[in-house]
Amino acid sequence: MDWKRLDSARRNAGPLEVDLIEAYAQKKIRRRDFVKRGTILGLSMPFMGAVIAACGGDDDEGSTGTDAPEGTTGTTAAGGGGGGAAGGSIVVGIQQGDSSTGLDPVNMLDLGTYNVIAQSFEYLVGLGPDGNIAPTALAQQWSPNEAGDVWTFDLRPGVTWQDGSEFTSADVAATMDRLVEVGNAGLDGVIGAGSVDASDPAKAVFTLEEPNGNFPVLVSLFNTQSAITPADYSNGTTLDARPEGTGAWILDSFDASTFSARFRRNPDWWGGQTPLDTTELRGFADIGTAVTAMQSRDIDAIQQFSVIGGEGLLNDGGFTLLTPPSSAHRQVWFNINNPEFESKAVRQALAWSLDRSQMVDTLFAGRAEIGNDHPILSSLPFYDPDAVEQRTRDIDRAKALMAEAGVDSLDVTLQTGDLQDIPDLAAIIQQNAAEAGFNITVNTQSNSTFYEAGWCPELYGVESSDPVALPCESSFTFGIVDYGHRPTPDVFLGSALATGGVWNSSNYSNPEFDARLSDYRQSVDVAGQTEAIGAIQQILWEDVPAVYPYFFNYLSGHDESVSDMQSTALGHTILSQATKA
């Protein structure tokens, strides 16, 4: 330990940063967690490198600070693929957007649209090479105040919109107001209207409703709707109606009928000239067709595919697999307002009846992590491994809980959308739970119909009988919904489980949970977050408003002739540095 260098680092840091440095110096957190957390707080890499060097840099990690073993990250290193030359074009097969909102950056809801939008529009906070957030986009650095309720983002100089006008903090302020207006899931309750001070065109100063230690994540590409749009943009405007952005690619054409978008290089992009001349994102209505197209090399890259049906690619020697860090999961919710699942014991019984290992093996060939009925991924720095025991299949316990609830058997319909592994997951739940006394009928429908009909119908215009209704008051009694990757669980907890959350299909409401969630959000140090999250893990494990059976690896990739393409587990394929041999 180099105390002199460490003291020097402490002196140059604010109180939040000092807490983090202390935690790392005392080996309370691992190096990669220090880097992750430091990035969120806005510490520069040289500064963090100095702290790591001062602390000896001798913990259990490798030297790069990346999350995944070699060959399994969300990017291919230069020369790691084909070492392509400048120029040319690549075609990426993407999910056909099923949102009826078109290419609307504020209201989009599907991975296909996320990807198209992110080619032209950028975020305040971008993506680092390790798949976590980094100052690689419109903000070149950021920092919180001591309390963590004011965050200042220094904007990158020399950024222009594709029409030639200058990008300023006024654009950031207007974008945030639009997001507040529509109740953006990531920022709802975090900021209010007029929360951004844009008096300095080069700085965007956010004043939050309450302290939030993860705020930069909420204005990053992991809150996909927070793409920065021009100040004079309006809600409902689509990218094809107004091709615009600060990003590397200019939209040339968009075919709505096939959901295919063609882009050309933005010659004035602040990041320099892209190696490729053009790109095409080609929509596929069926993921199996996209896999076939990738196998036959009719496309150069694929946005996402599943283990089931994707075996051909996984065994394809000429295919480079990308697995960016992922907390993507399925939530099997119980609408606890309905009599079937009013009893906590019944919900627990179903949770104990499930064979999660079977799910991971059958559905993902082991490419997934077993869940424990809360949405906290075990690799997060504040995850508490000792909070609760891991649920495994225990039919006797499940039957005992059913008896405790006074229920011999329960007839219920499990509603699902026809998306990737979900219908198969439903079938496994149906079989597993039968032994504990659940007579489950599975009803699978198209994903968009499923969302509208019963995930959170009030979001889609179903009028509520109660003027102060919960946003998902008339959700299905029992259903499975998909959640994409987020680097922190704020959305999983705040939108899906907090009282009145916009995606709370369980209609779960527990004041203790809400209080602990508030504690977590307001904690700006890892120790405080760990304490709050540990309590949250316990509450959710006990109450079981939903079953979280697994977190699965996000699979993406490209032909070996492509290199330097980066993907995220939220559907982005970043092509600004990509080349093709």
Add this chain to the structure above:
Amino acid sequence: MLRFTLRRLALSLVTLLILIFVVFMMTWLTPGDTARRLAGPFAPQERVDALNEQLGLQDPFFVQFWNLLVSVVTLDFGESFSSPGVLVVDLVQPALWNSGKLVLLALVLTLPISIIAGVIAARKKDTVVDRSIVTFGLASASIPEFVSGVILQYVIGVRLGWLPAISDVPEGTSLFGEIEYLLLPALAIVAVYFGYIARITRAGTISALDSDYTRTAYMKGLSTTRVMRRHVLRNSLQPTVAVTGTQIGYLFGGLVGLEIVFNYPGLGRLIFRAATTPDFPLLQAGVITVAVIFMLCTLGADLIIAWMNPRARMNLGNE
């Protein structure tokens, strides 16, 4: 013939009117708040209300139906709901053209093969050749086109790499070059329709071969080729023409599965997307387009049959 044609045309127009009403009712009765679904769950209510107003979704029943009739007559269905700023006709037209190319290629491949096979089977009735053609036809016709499409796609497109596995034709490809991309889905259609058309042709040919006029023709000393061409085929192909006419309409709008498997931007996929979005103007335009094609093809088939068979022409004209 003119009277017959006008009569059939009038009947087609009545059918079209009924169909337009049915399509309108389908969209009218669709539950839920369409404007909310289009604006997205996060959109403020003011925007949803404005969208309702803008799209005319609050207009009275008859006003909306009248507007649809005007749209059909003027071929102006306005803007697509799912692609603001894009005219519906600009979405339907390329999809219709794409479907037309696929259907044409499939028919060019299917009809000669099936008719020849049907005639051979009839002439070799109850022989191994006949049984082979009938059995193969039954087997291939019993597999849905999207299933045989997947098999062809995997074997020919992926494993052998002889043809593109998907039918997304790159920009700038010549019309002739497009055949390469359309061949696999066309072959999948051939697999289904070969058995169907060959069996109908076989039955018609057997019936014609057994008829008095064929015997008379032979007794007159005409050659087999001449008998087949002038007497047998002219009569035996009438059911084939009728069936082909009705199937073309289906091929234009009903190949949703096949178009999805090959990622082909045809009319079926467009209608499917419009139905699931929902994009009512696009859905209405797509379904009505298919209906018009269906009616035109049926009418065309009737006219060809009438031309081939003067007795049918006289009967139909005097109805």
